[in-house]
Amino acid sequence: MGKPLSVVICDDSRLARKQMERALKQWNVDITHxxxxxEALEAIRAGKGELLxxxxxxxxxxxxxVLERIRANDLPxxxxxxxxxxxxxARERVIQLGALDFIRKPLDTDLxxxxxxxFGLLEELAERPADTVNDAVETDLESARPQPLNRTRGLGLDPVSQAFELTESYQELANVAMGQAADRLARLLKVFIELPIPHVQLVELCEFDMALHQATGDNPITTICQGFIAPGIAGEALLMFSDSSSQDLAYxxxxxxEITDQVERELMMDIANLLIGAFLNGLGSQLDLSFGQGSPLILGQHCSIPNLQQNSRWTRTLSIDIGYRIEGRDLSCDLLLLFTEDSLPAMNELVRHL
Structure with a gap:
C-alpha cells in the first residue's frame, strides 16, 4: 500500500465531519479536519489537502x-x-469556481x-487492507454503540442539558432542512436564496420574546404561525415577513x-406552507419522523411581532432561527421553529443516535 492521500474535511459541523470520515474509512487516506x-486553506498550504x-x-x-481563494492563489x-x-x-456557482463536483447532504456513500x-480518484484512494478497514469499522461501531449510563456523554443530565450538549448536531440537522426548504422557494420564485448558519439555542421563552422584540424593533411585520406534531414532539413554527417584502413577493x-391585504395574506400563507412544510420534511427525513402540521394562522399583519409567551403553552423552548434572504431583492423572511420543553426527551434520543 502506497502513501495515503491527504484529505481535508472542511465543515463547521462536527457531526458532518465525522460522517464524512466514516465514509472514507475504507480508503487509504490521511484526514485533517x-x-x-x-483552517482548510492553512491545511492545504501545509500540504495536507490534496483532496478537499x-x-x-x-x-x-x-x-x-474558499473556492475563490484556491483559484486566486492556484493552491494544489x-x-x-x-x-x-x-x-x-449553488451547484452551478461552485462548479464555475473550480469544484469538481457537488454532493448533497445528508451524505450518501454510494454517491x-x-x-x-x-474523476479517477478511486485509483488514488487505494483501498486499505481488509484488517485495517475492519479495525476502523470496529472502532466506529464501538463509539456509536450505546454505553452504560455513567459513560455516555449527556446521559444522566436533564433533557434541557442534554439538548445543550447536542446543539451542534441540532444545528447540522437544521442546516440540511434549511437547504431543502430554500431549494423549494428558489425554484418557485426563480431566485437564489442567501442562506445563513442556523441559530440554535435553548432559552426561556420570555427572554427569547424580549430579544426578538429588540431585534425587530417597531418595524411592521406580518407573522404567520403553524403548529406541528410528531410522536413525542410538538411545537410551533413562526414565519415573519417585513412589510417591504410584499411588493416583490407578489411580483x-x-x-x-392591486395588492390588497387579502391578496397579501394569501401570498404569504402560500409561502409559509411551502417553507415550513419543506423544512419539517427535511428535518423529519433525517430523524425518520413524519410531522403533522396544523393550518397556518396569521398572528399579526403590518404590526410588531406578537408576544410569543401569550400565544404559547410552555415557558422554555429549543429554538431554531433561520433568516432567508433573496439575493438582489428587498425580500426576506425569518423562520422560527420552537419546540416544547416536553419534546426534548424524544428529540434528544433521536439526535443522539445519529
Whole structure:
C-alpha cells in the first residue's frame, strides 16, 4: 500500500465531519479536519489537502470564498463540495469556481463513491487492507454503540442539558432542512436564496420574546404561525415577513392587479406552507419522523411581532432561527421553529443516535 492521500474535511459541523470520515474509512487516506475555511486553506498550504471536501455555509470564510481563494492563489487541491444548500444555482456557482463536483447532504456513500470514480480518484484512494478497514469499522461501531449510563456523554443530565450538549448536531440537522426548504422557494420564485448558519439555542421563552422584540424593533411585520406534531414532539413554527417584502413577493409570484391585504395574506400563507412544510420534511427525513402540521394562522399583519409567551403553552423552548434572504431583492423572511420543553426527551434520543 502506497502513501495515503491527504484529505481535508472542511465543515463547521462536527457531526458532518465525522460522517464524512466514516465514509472514507475504507480508503487509504490521511484526514485533517477544518471547522471553517481559513483552517482548510492553512491545511492545504501545509500540504495536507490534496483532496478537499468542502461545506458552503460556515463562519469566518464560507465555501464560496474558499473556492475563490484556491483559484486566486492556484493552491494544489481538488475540491468536492458537500453541502445542504441544494439550490440548482449553488451547484452551478461552485462548479464555475473550480469544484469538481457537488454532493448533497445528508451524505450518501454510494454517491460519494460514484463521484470519486467519475474523476479517477478511486485509483488514488487505494483501498486499505481488509484488517485495517475492519479495525476502523470496529472502532466506529464501538463509539456509536450505546454505553452504560455513567459513560455516555449527556446521559444522566436533564433533557434541557442534554439538548445543550447536542446543539451542534441540532444545528447540522437544521442546516440540511434549511437547504431543502430554500431549494423549494428558489425554484418557485426563480431566485437564489442567501442562506445563513442556523441559530440554535435553548432559552426561556420570555427572554427569547424580549430579544426578538429588540431585534425587530417597531418595524411592521406580518407573522404567520403553524403548529406541528410528531410522536413525542410538538411545537410551533413562526414565519415573519417585513412589510417591504410584499411588493416583490407578489411580483415574483406573478400576481397582477392591486395588492390588497387579502391578496397579501394569501401570498404569504402560500409561502409559509411551502417553507415550513419543506423544512419539517427535511428535518423529519433525517430523524425518520413524519410531522403533522396544523393550518397556518396569521398572528399579526403590518404590526410588531406578537408576544410569543401569550400565544404559547410552555415557558422554555429549543429554538431554531433561520433568516432567508433573496439575493438582489428587498425580500426576506425569518423562520422560527420552537419546540416544547416536553419534546426534548424524544428529540434528544433521536439526535443522539445519529
Amino acid at each position: 477544518a471547522s471553517h475555511g481559513l 471536501f468542502l461545506d458552503l455555509n460556515m463562519p469566518l470564510l464560507d465555501g464560496y470564498q 487541491t481538488l475540491t468536492i463540495v458537500v453541502s445542504g444548500d441544494v439550490q440548482p444555482e 460519494l463513491t460514484q463521484s470519486l470514480r467519475s 415574483m409570484l406573478g400576481h397582477e392587479g
